[in-house]
Amino acid sequence: MGLVLRSLKNWRLFKKDKLKSRYEVVVIGAGVHGLSTAYHLAKRGINNVAVFDKSYLGGGSSGRNTQIIRANTRLPESTKFYKEALEGYEKLSKEVNLNLLINQCGHLTLAHSEFELDVLRLRAQSNRKLGVDSRVIGKDEIKELVPYIDLSENKRFPIVGALWHPRGGNIRHDAVVWGYASVANKLGVEIYTHSEVKDIKKEGNEVRSIIVNGEEVKCNYVINATAGWCSTVAKMVDIKLPITTIPLQACVSEPLKPFMNVVLVSVRLAAYFYQTERGEFVMGAEIDPYPSYSYRSTLPTLENIATAIIELVPCLSQVKVIRQWAGICDLTPDFSPIMGEVPEVKGFLLNVGWGTYGFKTAPASGKALAELIATGKTPELIKPFSITRFYENRLMDEKASAQTAH
Numbered sequence: 001m002g003l004v005l006r007s008l009k010n011w012r013l014f015k016k017d018k019l020k021s022r023y024e025v026v027v028i029g030a031g032v033h034g035l036s037t038a039y040h041l042a043k044r045g046i047n048n049v050a051v052f053d054k055s056y057l058g059g060g061s062s063g064r065n066t067q068i069i070r071a072n073t074r075l076p077e078s079t080k081f082y083k084e085a086l087e088g089y090e091k092l093s094k095e096v097n098l099n100l101l102i103n104q105c106g107h108l109t110l111a112h113s114e115f116e117l118d119v120l121r122l123r124a125q126s127n128r129k130l131g132v133d134s135r136v137i138g139k140d141e142i143k144e145l146v147p148y149i150d151l152s153e154n155k156r157f158p159i160v161g162a163l164w165h166p167r168g169g170n171i172r173h174d175a176v177v178w179g180y181a182s183v184a185n186k187l188g189v190e191i192y193t194h195s196e197v198k199d200i201k202k203e204g205n206e207v208r209s210i211i212v213n214g215e216e217v218k219c220n221y222v223i224n225a226t227a228g229w230c231s232t233v234a235k236m237v238d239i240k241l242p243i244t245t246i247p248l249q250a251c252v253s254e255p256l257k258p259f260m261n262v263v264l265v266s267v268r269l270a271a272y273f274y275q276t277e278r279g280e281f282v283m284g285a286e287i288d289p290y291p292s293y294s295y296r297s298t299l300p301t302l303e304n305i306a307t308a309i310i311e312l313v314p315c316l317s318q319v320k321v322i323r324q325w326a327g328i329c330d331l332t333p334d335f336s337p338i339m340g341e342v343p344e345v346k347g348f349l350l351n352v353g354w355g356t357y358g359f360k361t362a363p364a365s366g367k368a369l370a371e372l373i374a375t376g377k378t379p380e381l382i383k384p385f386s387i388t389r390f391y392e393n394r395l396m397d398e399k400a401s402a403q404t405a406h
């Protein structure tokens with residue numbers, strides 16, 4: 001048993017006999033963001049790159065999320081970025097030569113009051129101005145999209161309208177992870193799973209090397225793409241991130257005959273759900289009420305999800321939940337990511353702050369970070385998301401669009 005465990009510990013997914021003594025770029029974290037970054041670096045010809053993950057490929061939130069993709073955010077800067085990411089996902093199956101089962105069934109955010117509807121109208125206008133399909137629809141159209149929804153008026157939170165985003169939907173998360181990993185590896189990127197980066201060494205204010213698998217490996221750049229653990233990695237270079245790690249839970253039902261082909265979200269009821277091609281309902285909720293690194297799922301969250309979903313689509317009341325799980329999320333105070341350099345340490349780059357909504361953005365984050373390293377210039381697209389916004393009090397408030405909607 002001891003032998004098996006030891007050999008598992010040293011198991012490297014994309015086998016390389018020996019670590020090199022120096023890499024141009026070290027990526028910490030083999031989730032969608034780390035792997036997308038590594039792939040885009042290699043695509044630009046920078047392939048002296050190693051990705052390290054302390055767990056298995058996609059073992060963080062990239063393999064635990066509910067796979068929702070969309071681009072209907074609130075602020076113009078975010079919408080431009082999320083639009084590029086959505087377009088990236090639309091092309092990704094071809095790019096990585098793997099069917100990622102993208103399903104652009106549409107994303108529907110319900111409004112339960114006239115005030116909520118007004119806010120959604122503003123969002124729709126701002127989205128459309130930037131070329132994102134997004135509009136407010138009334139109850140008749142909602143009924144057409146979700147025939148079994150309860151639109152009666154004598155309930156706690158009656159539905160008055162919704163924000164409709166037809167190009168939103170979902171895409172298989174494990175396939176995305178494997179697609180990025182295999183194509184990056186083919187281009188020369190080395191990927192080491194079960195390899196925890198224990199420390200990062202500096203020389204003056206520059207990154208010099210990392211400590212991994214008992215070896216010191218030199219590098220010019222370190223990219224922190226460790227989501228829920230990103231504060232612990234930033235601490236290695238004495239950086240304190242404005243990030244809190246909080247668990248998020250989800251669950252899945254037994255399979256039913258397909259009858260709902262849309263992602264349905266109610267921020268007021270703090271729940272969202274959709275039916276997969278296999279017929280299961282994937283259901284999610286609000287973040288846990290306290291910071292933690294725990295993967296434990298809880299009964300109160302399951303009850304909250306069930307209460308909300310039965311209120312919206314009552315015919316689901318007898319359906320059995322077959323699995324519930326949790327992942328951890330790296331939340332910033334403004335619910336927007338942090339990408340790019342940190343002024344305090346040269347060569348240390350961030351691709352973090354993805355909170356509960358980061359799976360959908362990997363095609364754009366990786367491309368932008370690779371451009372930054374290749375050209376030495378921060379791309380316009382990610383400038384608003386630098387860490388300095390917290391030093392300069394110019395937050396990118398996306399709470400209303402990111403909180404429960406994913």
Ligand SMILES: Cc1cc2nc3c(=O)[nH]c(=O)nc-3n(C[C@H](O)[C@H](O)[C@H](O)COP(=O)(O)OP(=O)(O)OC[C@H]3O[C@@H](n4cnc5c(N)ncnc54)[C@H](O)[C@@H]3O)c2cc1C
Binds near residue numbers: 053250
């Ligand atoms: C239940 C749930 C539902 C979600 N639903 C959605 C959704 O529908 N749509 C959406 O867009 N987003 C969603 N999210 C958020 C999304 O999953 C994350 O934002 C995204 O996956 C983050 O990807 P990542 O690559 O940054 O991090 P991760 O996938 O978490 O990868 C980070 C990796 O870093 C590794 N690591 C940590 N420390 C070290 C170290 N010292 N050395 C080496 N490796 C290390 C970890 O093992 C991990 O594999 C959801 C999240 C959860 C938990």
